[in-house]
Amino acid sequence: MNRLNLHTLGPIVALIALIILGAMLNPAFLAPANITNVLARSAFIGMIAVGMTFVITSGGLDLSVGSMAAFLAGVAIIAMNAVAPALGVHWGTILLGMGVALLGGLAAGWLNGALVTKARIEPFIVTLGTMGIFRSLVTWLADGGTLSLGSGLRTLYRPVYFGGIGWITWPIITFAVVAIIGEWMMRHSRFGRHVEAIGSNERVARYSGIDVNRVKLMTYVLLGLLVGLAVVLYVPRLGSASGSTGVLWELEAIAAVIIGGTALKGGTGRVWGTVVGVLILSLIDNILNLADLVSPYLNGAIQGVIIVLAVVLQREKSTADER
Amino acid sequence: MQRRNLMKAAALAATLGMVAGAGHAQDAEKKVIGVSIPSATHGFMGGLNWHAQDTIARLGKAYPNLEFVLATAGDAAKQVNDIEDMMATRNIDGLVVLPFESEPLTAPVKAVKEAGKFVTVVDRGLSEEGIEDLYVAGDNTAFGRVAGEYFKTHLPAGSKIVVLRGIPTTLDNERVEAFQKALGSDVEILDMQHGNWNRDDAFTVMQDYLSKYPKIDAVWAADDDMAIGVMEAIAAANRTDEMWVIGGAGMKEIVKRIMDGDKQLPVNVTYPPALISSAIEMTALRFVSNAPVTGRFIIGSQLITPENAAQFYYPDSPF
Amino acid sequence: MTVLALRNVSKSFGPIEVLHGVDLALEPGEVHALIGENGAGKSTIMKILGGFLDPTTGDLLLDGQPRQFTSGPQAEAAGVVVIHQEFNLAPDLSVAANVFLGREAGGFRLDHRAMREGTADLLGQLHSPIDPDTLIRDLSVPDRQMVEIAKALSRKARVLIMDEPSAVLTHREVGALYEQIDRLRGQGVAILYCSHRLDEVAHLADRITVLRDGRVVRQALRGELDENGMATAMVGRELQDFYPPKGHPSDALALQVTGLTVPGEVHGVDLSLRQGEVLGIAGLVGSGRTELAEGLVGLRPASAEIRVNGQPVHIRELRDAFAAGLAYLTEDRKEAGLLLEKDLRVNLTLATLERFGGFRIDTSAEDAALDRAVADFDIRAPRRDMQTGKLSGGNQQKLLLAKTMLPDPRIIIIDEPTRGIDVGTKRQIYAFIRKLADEGRSLVVISSEMTEVIGLSDRILVMRGGRIAGEISGPDMTEENIVRLAMGVSSEAA
Structure with missing residues (x-):
C-alpha cells in the first residue's frame, strides 16, 4: 500500500521538490506575479494535455494539436478582422471569433477522429499528416508572415488573458475548471470508464457492447474542442498567429500526460497527474530562467532529464512487481 | 539607404540591359534560374519568401526567356535534395541559394558551380571561400x-x-x-x-x-x-x-x-528580407545582359529612426 | 537418480503462506502429473521449479544438490524447461525464429536455412503441418501451443514442465502430443505434467501428486488412482453427480435462426432453441462454432433471419443483441472477456454501465451489484480492488458469467464455459447453467470437451465446415456419435 502511494504520488513529490528548489534559488519565485505567470502560461498546454489524456488513455495519440492551435488562432483572427468593419469593435465580434475557434477545434478534432476510426489509419500517421496540413495552412493564410488582430479588437480582447479575479487570471480559472471537469469525467462518467476500457483492451470493450469507434471519435473531438478553448485564451495574449505558433506543443502535452502517470499504451488515465505534469514542465522553464543554474544551451537537457526521471520513478513499482 | 541604392542600380542596369539587348534577347534560348530558400517558419523568413515570390513574378513578366524554379526547405537536408533535383530535372543555368546551414550546403553548391552554373549565395556564407560568383548578404x-x-x-x-x-x-x-x-x-x-x-x-x-x-x-x-x-x-x-x-x-x-x-x-x-530580391535581380541581370555581375555585396544594417522610418515601411509585405 | 526435487518447500507472499512443506521428486523417464484445483498451489510449484520464484524455506535440489536459480533462463541452461500456459512467443517473428530465439543458429550472420530445417524437423516429429516461415500472429491458438512444445523440445530438456499443454489442442494434436511425451520419457526426460483433464492424467502419468490448499494430500503410482479417486482427493469430498440432472424445456421457441451466414466461416445455418433448454454445439476447433455465435450476436458481419419469442429482430451490432435479450460469453476470457488490469467492479458493469446512472456512474449501485454477483456466483476474491487478472481462472470465469448475466438476458450463448478451470469450479458452473435453464432461460453451450456437452445439453448440434453436420439428443448423445458427425465419417446418427 505504501509503495502504491509513492508510485501514484511520485509526480506530486517531484512538483513539491521543484517548488522548494525554486523558492530557495530566488525569492521572486513565490511572488504572486510569478505564480500567475507560470500558471497562466501553463494553461494552453494544460487544457490541451487534459484532452490528450483522454486520447492517450483510449490508446490513441494526437500529434496535430500544436499546428491545430496555430491554424485555429489564424482562422479566428481572420474571422474577427473580417467582420470588425461590419459589426464594429465590440464583444459580439470577439464572441464570434471565440465561436470560430471552438467550432473549428470541434471540426478539426472530428477530422482526426474520423480518419482514425472510419478510415482505420493509425493515429500516429493520421495526426502526423494533419499536423503538416494545419501547419502549412496557417503559414499560407498568413502569407508566410504573421496574422495580427486589429488593434481595437486587441485592446478589447486583451483582458481575457491578462484580466481575472485578483491575480487569478482567466486562463488559470479556465484551466482549473477544465482540469476538474476532466478529472471528474475520467473517474465518474460512463465516457471515462469506456475510454479506459478501450485503452485497456479494445477487444474486451467491443465484446462488452461498447461503441468503440464512437468513443474514440469523441476523445479526438473533445481534444479538438479543448485546443479551440486554448486558442480562445491564447489569441488575446499576443494578438497574433504565425507559422511558428504552437510549435512542439503536442510533444509538451504528451510529455505532461506521461509524467502524470498515464500509460502511453493506454488503459489508465490520470487527469490530475497530467495537470501536475504540465506544472512541472512550466516550472522547470521558469526556474531555469530565474536562476542562471546552467548555460541556457543546456535547458533542454535539464528538461529531458527531469521527464525521464519522473517516468523512471513511476516505473520502479511495476518492475518490482514483475518478479 | 545603401540597399535602396543597390536596388535602384540593379533595376537601372536591368532596364538598360533590356533595351540594349532587346534584339539579342528575342532569339536567346530559355534560361532557368533556381531559387532555393528556407521555408517561412518565422516572420523574417516569411518576409524573405514574400520578397522572393514577388521578385520572381515581376522578373518573369519582364523577361519572357527567363524561367524561375522556387523551392523552400524546412531543413538543410531537404534543401540539398531540392538543389540536386534542380540540377537533375530542371537543368538550371543559375542558382540563387540562401543556405539553411553553411556546412551541409557547401559541397552541393560547389557541385553546381563545378557543373558550370552561375551561383549566387545569399546571407549565409558557405564554409569554403570562392565558390560563389555573387555574394549578397546582410551584415x-x-x-x-x-x-x-x-x-x-x-x-x-x-x-x-x-x-x-x-x-x-x-x-x-x-x-x-x-x-x-x-x-x-x-x-x-x-x-x-x-x-x-x-x-x-x-x-x-x-x-x-x-x-x-x-x-x-x-x-x-x-x-x-x-x-x-x-x-x-x-x-x-x-x-x-x-x-x-x-x-x-x-x-x-x-x-x-x-x-x-x-x-x-x-x-x-534593419536586416532587410528584401536582400533576396537584390540577389535574384542581379542574377537575372547576368543572363539578360552582358553586364559583369560578380563580387560581394554586403547590405549594411542601419538605424531606423522616427525621421527616416517612412522609407523602410512596406505595408504590403507580410513582414 | 532424482533430477529435480523440492524438499520441504514452503512459500509465502507477504504474510500469506501458500505452500506448506511440499516434497516432490521428478525422476528421469517418468511422467509426473501434478493435479489440484485452481489455487491449490500448482503454479507456485511450477514457478519454483522453473526458477521464476525462490522458496521461502526448504530447498530446490538439482541432481541431489541444493541449487538456487536466479532466473528462468538460468534454469533453462541447467536443462529445466517450462512450457507456460500463457505463450511466450513473439507474435511478429516467424515460427523458426521463435523456436531458435536466444540460441540462433549461425554466427554473426543468421543461418536461416538451418533454423528453418531444424524447426521443420521438430514440427514433423509432432506431426504438425505448420510452415516454419509463418508468423506466430497468423497461427491459431492450438498451433501456437505446438510451436511452444517444439521450442521446448529443441531445448534438449532434462526436465520438462508442462502447464495444461492440451487445453487448447484438438483431438489429433493431443494424440501427437502424447506420442512426443512417450518419446521423451523413453529418452529419460523427467516430465512434470499439470492438467485439469483427469482422463489424460490417468492415461499419461506414471506418478500422480495431488495438491490441495498448498499441501500434498496424495501421491500415487500409475493405476492406484482412478479419475474419480483423483477428483475426490483434489476436492476433499466425494464428487457425485458431476453434471446436474437434465431439465424440462417447454415447447415455446425462444429463438429461431434461419440461414445464418458469416462470409467464409458459416454457411446458412438454421437453428432453434426452446425456453428452458440447454443446446450444446460441438465440433472440431475451426468448424465455425465461435463464428456462428459471434455472427448471431452481431460481433461479426453476418446475415440471418432471427426471431426471438416469435418476433423478428435485426441484429447488426452487439447492442442490438443485448436489446433483444441475447448475451454472449466469449471463449477468450483473457483477451475478449475481461479487462485483466482493472478491478472486479469495473469488469462486472462494463457491458451494462447505462444501468448505473446516466452520464455519471453510480458507484454505490455498482458496489451493490458486485455484492450480489459475489454472492450469487460464489466469486472468491481476497480484495475487491485487486486486478482481475490476479484472480484464479475459475473466479475469472465466474465473474465473466456474472457480467454476462447482469443485463438479465433470456438467451445466453456460452462459448467454452470451463476452459482452464479446476474441477470444483467446473461443477459449480454446470450447476449455474442448469439453474439458469430451470428459470426459463435458454442457453447455447459451445464446448470442445465432449463429456461436458453431453453432460450439460438437452440436445446437441454438431458442426463441420461451417455447417450443421447433424443433431443428436437423448441417448444418442454419445462421444462416438459426436466424433462421427464432427469428422464426417458417417451420417447414421443424424
Missing part, C-alpha cells in the same frame, strides 16, 4: 554593433539591460558578440536567454526577467517578433514606462510604431 556584425552603439549612447552609465537571443547559431553569436563589444562596460547586461526568434518564447522569457529583476532600463530583443512578445510581457507587468525595447529587422508593424513616435520603441535596426 550581422553591423546588426549587433549598431544596436550596441545606440544602447551605449542613449543609456547613462550603470544602466541595466536584458538581452533575448535567437536560435543558437553562429549568426546569433556574431550579432551578440558585436553587440557586447559596441556596448562597452558602462552598461550592465543582467541576463541573456534564448527567445528563439519566437513571440511566445520571448514572452515567457521576458515574464521571467521581469520577475527576477526589479529594475531593467532597456531590452535588446534583437528581432521584431521577439520584441512584440517582450512588449506584451512588459505591458502585462505594468512596467511600460520603466524601459524601452529595441528589436531588429524592420517588421512593418514595428516600423509603423517608430514612425508614429512610440516612446517604448525609439529605433530599430
